[in-house]
Each structure stands twice: as C-alpha cells, then as structure tokens.
Amino acid sequence: MHRPGNSLRSLTAALLVSGALGLGACGTVETDTRPAVSAASPSPSAVLPAGSGSTSGPGPDGIPIRQATPEAGEVLAQPVRLQVEGTGIDLEVVPTGVRDDGAMTIPDNHYQAGWYRYGPAPGSSNGAAVLAAHVDSQTESLPIAGLKDVLPGTRVTVTLDDGSAVLYQTSQVESIAKRSLDGHRLFDRSGSPVLKVVTCGGRWLDAESDYEDNVVLTAAPLP
Template sequence: MVPPVSVSVPSAGVEVPVVPVAVDTGGFMELPVDPAVAGWYRYGSGPSSPEGNTVISAHVDAPDYPIGPFSRLRDLTAGDVVQVTDGAGATHAYSVTDVVYHRKTELPVAELFSRTGEPALVLITCGGEYDPSVGRYEENVVVTATPVP
C-alpha cells in the first residue's frame, strides 16, 4: 500500500504533510505533536485502496505551537475538494460529503476506521469547547469525503 504524504484543501488554505502513525498505549490513534503535521492511520486503508476509509488526523493546536491548519476543517462544506498525494506522487481527489461534530465519548470509531465498504477519506481533529479541567476539547470535527471519479 502506498501511504499518503500530504493532504490539501485549496478552498480552506489547508496544506499539511502526512506521516504514518499507529496506536498509542491507551489504544488511541497516535498524532504528531506539531498541529502542522497530520497522521495517517497506517493499519487502515490508503488512498489507493479499493475499499475502506483512509483516516488522516491532526491536532487542532498544541502547547508551544500555533493553531494548526486542521482548525479550518470546521469551515468546510459539502462539495469542497480535498486532495491527497501519495508516496508515488499520485494525487487522489475527494469531495466533502459531511462535516460532523461528535462528542469524544461518542465517536463512532468502528464506522470511521472501517477497512471495508466504499472507499472514503476521513479527516479528524478536535473541536467544540476546550475543557481545561481535563486538558482537551469536548468534541471531534469529522470530515467525510468520497473519491472524485
């Protein structure tokens, strides 16, 4: 499988490098510390996979870093184009179908990380209100996009 190396959303001014990531000791998807770098879930589907979701996620912000480009995911609308470039230099275009907020405790993990079914792109970042008592945002912003033929 050829991994993604960058993701861009021209209409929102988003362009970030993508690195492969795994799962941390708590069972959560690892993310690069720098919000200007996204992580691709390497145990899932890739942009050239015939089925399943390609999951790419990044922090919205982090201590010692400015607000990241994925902070603009919340502004996307249906029909916006997302481009994913893979390690072979091929560009895969997707059209946004949904922008949804999920409470972190209610994130549909099995659905979002599915390796079967029609191919799709899933972009995830934090959103909603920041809860300083737990040091995290209350929700995730989830963008789903389908391949453009």
Template sequence: MSDTARRLTGLAVATAALAAVATPHTGPSDQGSPPPDFGPAASAQAAAPGELLGAIAPSPVPTPRGEQREPPPERVLVSGVDLDARVRPVGITDRGAMAIPEDPAVAGWYRFGPAPGSPRGSAVLVGHVDSDTGALGEFAALYDVRPGDRVEVRRAGAESAVYRVVARATVPKGGLPSSTFRRTGPPVLTLVTCAPPFIPEAGGYQANLVVTAEPLPA
C-alpha cells in the same frame, strides 16, 4: 483569512495570554462552539473513548496476502480553505488510541487501515486543531470546509487521490463512530480534529470534528 479562522485566532491569542499567567492551555477556546454540521450523519455504533481525539483504533491487522497496498500519503490539501499539511504514518499508543503527530502542521495517517486511494474502507487522517501555545494547526481549516470542496491527497510514487467533501459532523469525544476505522465498504477519506468545548479540568477538548469525503472519478 476566513471568519472562522479569525475567530479561532482571536480566541487562541486570548487564551494563550491567559495560559501565561494561569493554567497551561492546549486549546484555542474555552467558550467556542464547533461549526454547523452538514451532510448525512454517521449512524454506526460509537467507539470507546481514548486519549487525545478520543479514538480507540482497531487492533493492527496485516494486509491480506495477495492484496495490493496503495502507496502511502505524503500531503493533504484542501484549496478552498487553504489547508496544506504534510502527512506521516502513525499507529497506536500503548493505551490503544490512535497516535497523532505532535506538530500541528503535520497530519497522521492511520497506517493499519486503508490508505487514501484504496478501493474500499475509510482512510483516516487526523491532526491537531492547535498547539499548546495556542497557534492554529492545519486541521483548524476543517471548520471552514463546505460540501463539494475538493480534497487532494498526494501519494508517494503515484497520482494524487482526489475527493469531494460530503459531510461534516461534531461528535462527543467518546462518540467517534466505529465506522471511522472500517476496512470494508465504499471508499471514503475521513479527516478528524478536535472541537470545542475546551475544558482543562476535564482533559481538554470534549468533541471531535469529523469530515467525510468521497472519491472523485479519475
């Protein structure tokens, strides 16, 4: 287990115990800090804040006629940090925010955007950093990724799409770059989870951790 995972686990146990006698708690840390950023910082205009991850997803747009749709992702793995999560497609909530699977062991793929393996745009996978019991989610492992880590996305009926991590950035909950959901431009895989501080009276986590990975040659 990594030092970051140990720290998060210890904080999760402590805050879960506190939650049992006080206010319900959905995060591993009130006082924790996100891991250090690396790689090029996002420079796009910030998107408006929403619920959960603070991500207001763009309105659903059908795939243009004649354009080949990539097969859907089924699993995402980052072997260097022991991340292994099932993936299921998600859409948007009634409030216009990207939906997220409740199970912290499962990641959501934004099905109205590019799929992993697409030749252009940002394929978005999101997941919870923990559960309402304080148990760590699979995407807590993103706190330990390093530049060059290999990300494999297994796809239905197709070869895996493989990427390498190039950047990690912590942004305020209302500051998720609009480029996160772009449908054009160079292909990337964007992995998103929550980051401290966790402030219950302010709605929970106040930041997002965004990991960007670029495709490796086939």
C-alpha cells in the same frame, strides 16, 4: 487548548477495528495491545510500498491522478500530503499507529497529519482512510482548525509518494461528541471507499484537558 502530545482520546475505543485489537475491562484497548497482523488487518508493508499502481492521466496541476477505485491486488503508495481546496489546510502526511494507551498516534507538531497505517490507504477500493492532526498548540491555532468550516463539495487532494494523487469531494463535516464517536464506523475497513480527516473541536474542558468534540470531514473519491 489542545496541547501537542495529547491524542484524540476518543479514538482509544475507536481503534477496535475488525476485532483486530483486544478489549480491556472497560471496553477500551488494552495498553499493551498492538494491531494484529491478519487477513483483516494487513501489515503496513502490505500497503506502503511506493511506485506501484495505475494512474488515469495528469490532473489540473500536472500531477498524475490515481484511480479512485484501484484494481484488485493493487499495492498502494503511501500518502504524503493533504490539501483542502480554498483553506489553509496543507499538511505533510506521515504513517502512524497506536500508542501504549491504545489511542491513535498523532504527530506532535503543526505541519503534519498522521495516517492510520493499519487501515486502508487513500485510493483503496474499500474502507475509510483516516488522517488526523492537532487543532492547536499552546500558543496558536493550527491550519487544521479550519476543518470545521469546510463546505460540502470542497475538493480534497491526497498526494502519494509515487507522485500521483487521489482526489476526493467533501460530503459532510460533523462535530461529534468524543464520548459518542462511533469508532467502528470511523475506522471502517469494508464499506465504500472514503477519506476521514479528524481533529478536535467544540468546547475546551479544563477538567479533562481536552476538547469536548471531534470534527470529522468525510469525503468520497472522485472518478
């Protein structure tokens, strides 16, 4: 099983986003490299402040719904909760970054997902907001294990720390071999706004102490 404390190892090379990270000898992120702060790689403080941005009225549960494509210059709030309709996936979301080995940091527990804070935030008008969580612990499967069974059309809600929410609709769920995961596509900063939710899947590989695949849910913002 995938032990908490391991990362999505396939994300090591994937974190070469917009040229912001240096390349090592084998095409992986150097272990002492951190995301650079530049126009292509905004600092977390540029995207995390709460309490700003417009909303478009209350949703079905009385929670204000943030516009899926905010106006230019809007400062976005931080995601704090991920819910996938019709499943047991209901996780707290915390901002995460990059480990010393270049892999995306993932919370070491069963109730949190990590948001890659050096990329777009949910509700951004461009690029992929990436959330990731462990699929199981040493003793049990975790809620995110149900990600592989989510059907297209399923609604995904990301609640922000200003009390608003961004609504998404699942377009596809893929099981992708870690060795072939396209990190530049996963962490895209310039394309259409999407949400990517990632966990491990496929066969457990004893020799590597890791799963063979990543399960990736892609969802588009609802208007």
